[in-house]
Amino acid sequence: MSPWEMSAPYHEFLLDDMKKLLRARLYLAPMESLHLSHLCTQLVSGLLTGANQQNKRDDRCWKKHILSCKTGDEKKTTVVNFFTRLEFQDGSRKQATQIYHGSGRPHLHCLLWLEDVADIELDKSLSATLPADETQAAYVKGSQDSRDGDSMWEIHDGPSTYDANASRLHLHHTRDDSEAGRRAYFPDIMCVTKYLLKFSDANYDEWMNGKAAANSIAWRVLKAYLPFEPEMWGVGTQSRGLRHLVTPDGSEITSELKAYMKSKWRHDDMSFLEFLRKTTHKGAIAGWLKKLWKERPEEQMHLTETEFANEYTMRGEQLVAVDTVWRHNDKFFRQWVLKHVPFRKKEDLDVSEVTARLCADQSRVPPHLHNFWNSSDRIRKEMKDEAHTEDHIEETVALLAGHRTLIEQFWTGELDMADDPGAISDPRTFKLNALQGVFEREIAKHVTLALRATRAQDETELEAALPSSASAMVAQESI
Numbered sequence: 001m002s003p004w005e006m007s008a009p010y011h012e013f014l015l016d017d018m019k020k021l022l023r024a025r026l027y028l029a030p031m032e033s034l035h036l037s038h039l040c041t042q043l044v045s046g047l048l049t050g051a052n053q054q055n056k057r058d059d060r061c062w063k064k065h066i067l068s069c070k071t072g073d074e075k076k077t078t079v080v081n082f083f084t085r086l087e088f089q090d091g092s093r094k095q096a097t098q099i100y101h102g103s104g105r106p107h108l109h110c111l112l113w114l115e116d117v118a119d120i121e122l123d124k125s126l127s128a129t130l131p132a133d134e135t136q137a138a139y140v141k142g143s144q145d146s147r148d149g150d151s152m153w154e155i156h157d158g159p160s161t162y163d164a165n166a167s168r169l170h171l172h173h174t175r176d177d178s179e180a181g182r183r184a185y186f187p188d189i190m191c192v193t194k195y196l197l198k199f200s201d202a203n204y205d206e207w208m209n210g211k212a213a214a215n216s217i218a219w220r221v222l223k224a225y226l227p228f229e230p231e232m233w234g235v236g237t238q239s240r241g242l243r244h245l246v247t248p249d250g251s252e253i254t255s256e257l258k259a260y261m262k263s264k265w266r267h268d269d270m271s272f273l274e275f276l277r278k279t280t281h282k283g284a285i286a287g288w289l290k291k292l293w294k295e296r297p298e299e300q301m302h303l304t305e306t307e308f309a310n311e312y313t314m315r316g317e318q319l320v321a322v323d324t325v326w327r328h329n330d331k332f333f334r335q336w337v338l339k340h341v342p343f344r345k346k347e348d349l350d351v352s353e354v355t356a357r358l359c360a361d362q363s364r365v366p367p368h369l370h371n372f373w374n375s376s377d378r379i380r381k382e383m384k385d386e387a388h389t390e391d392h393i394e395e396t397v398a399l400l401a402g403h404r405t406l407i408e409q410f411w412t413g414e415l416d417m418a419d420d421p422g423a424i425s426d427p428r429t430f431k432l433n434a435l436q437g438v439f440e441r442e443i444a445k446h447v448t449l450a451l452r453a454t455r456a457q458d459e460t461e462l463e464a465a466l467p468s469s470a471s472a473m474v475a476q477e478s479i
Contacts, residue, residue: 001043001189002107002143003036011035033106037086040108043189049079049112066188067114070121078120080113081316113316117167123160128153128171128184139190146181150389153177153184243276244321247335250346257338259283261345265306273339277318278309285309288317327383327396333373373400 005025010018014035018028026032045051050065069076088104114120128151130137153173160171171184248254253261260266260275263283278286285305293299293308303311324335343349373379376397383393409415432440452465 001040001110002105003039004139004143005032005036005105008036008039029104033088033104037106037108040086040106041084044082044084044108044110048110048186048189049082051079051082066125066186067112067120069116069119070124071119073119076116076119078114078116080115082113083111083316083319085109118162118164121162122169123162123171125186125188126160126169126171126184127187128173128182129177130182131187136187136190140182140185141180143190144183144185146183149179149181151178151181151183153182243318245276245323247322247324248338249331249334250338250349253346256283261343265309267310268344269342270310271340271342273320273322274314276320276322277314278312286318328399374404376401 010025010032014028014031017031018024021028046065048066050068067079069078086106086108088106130140151173153171155175155178156170156173158170158172160169162169173182245254245256248257256276257272259279259282260272263275263279265285266275275283278289280286289309289312290305292312293303293305296308299308322335322339325331337349341349379397379400380393383396388396406415449466453462456462456465
């Protein structure tokens with residue numbers, strides 16, 4: 001969600017300040033950043049999810065939010081939870097035509113947990129094609145067309161539909177849309193953030209009415225997101241925020257791993273990742289989970305607090321962001337094991353037997369991974385959930401398939417350590433053919449020249465370090 005300042009709805013207080021200070025849009029950066037951050041977060045909690053209905057006051061919540069139930073029961077909960085991350089353009093992926101990158105302008109990313117999706121009628125709320133209105137179509141082209149040409153949607157010339165049996169959404173998406181890399185969007189949100197004039201008067205009044213001020217989170221944006229700082233980012237969530245750490249690989253025992261292994265309240269079948277979601281930083285049962293148990297007297301009749309904490313199924317109450325290395329790195333699979341395979345002590349995950357029977361660089365898939373990595377479909381699903389591209393997914397699946405074949409041959413005895421085709425004791429024993437030798441000498445020569453040029457302190461040293469032909473070329477380029 002990325003508002004366009006030139007037409008996004010500005011609150012009366014901001015327009016009044018701009019008028020008094022004789023400032024146009026984009027020239028009152030701190031207050032505009034604050035307001036647009038407020039706009040984004042309120043659009044998510046109100047127009048998109050209806051989460052502000054928890055206030056139980058008609059004048060402080062959206063009546064019909066985008067993801068509401070459309071099958072008659074307007075009070076039915078369809079949005080289980082959501083997580084938002086407020087970011088500001090830092091220019092790290094700036095293209096020559098993208099002058100807005102690096103400007104510090106706010107935008108918001110949102111992750112949603114939904115249930116009873118069929119009742120939401122996403123096929124009527126989402127679009128992946130150009131609208132008929134020329135002005136709106138221009139906004140879609142400017143904001144939704146991916147620069148890499150990958151829309152992540154299959155071509156579908158028919159009307160948009162949702163297949164409840166397959167839990168799959170089919171949006172109308174023509175070949176032209178696909179070739180343009182046109183991503184899906186919510187037209188209602190597009191109207192608010194890009195093109196206010198097409199936004200319905202009823203929703204506009206609801207958004208801008210003075211009574212809604214009590215639900216404002218502008219103070220939180222100001223205090224938590226520090227909008228006066230450049231290249232800022234913030235984290236917000238409907239519930240308990242974000243817990244972030246680098247996934248350990250077992251080479252050292254971190255404080256989180258120590259708390260997990262020594263925990264007396266958790267059951268043996270609880271994974272490290274689930275433990276992080278349900279605990280404090282010291283490894284105790286999280287306060288929100290204790291409170292939830294106390295609010296459910298029917299659960300207290302047959303479950304203790306500890307049993308409830310172990311059996312409770314998470315619904316997005318606590319997010320855990322765990323950084324891992326690339327999947328093509330052996331370390332990734334040790335990290336995967338620690339995240340998903342329950343254990344009590346480090347020795348439970350010892351793969352010494354595997355590494356003793358396999359080549360060191362083939363020990364990618366130890367038996368602790370059970371059958372997960374033996375299934376290409378499961379690998380594809382996990383990587384797709386992580387929003388990897390199809391090309392990267394297929395490349396990884398093919399790589400792992402090759403390694404699985406070799407591992408199976410080592411385990412069955414068809415291959416031995418001595419048979420490892422990749423085991424080369426000394427790379428200098430390689431013998432190059434004539435053409436390869438020419439390439440090697442040319443590369444070595446150019447690297448040597450580059451190093452000499454780098455070490456030169458002035459033009460005199462540069463001319464002395466380089467051959468005459470190269471010096472003449474440098475002099476010509478400088479002219």
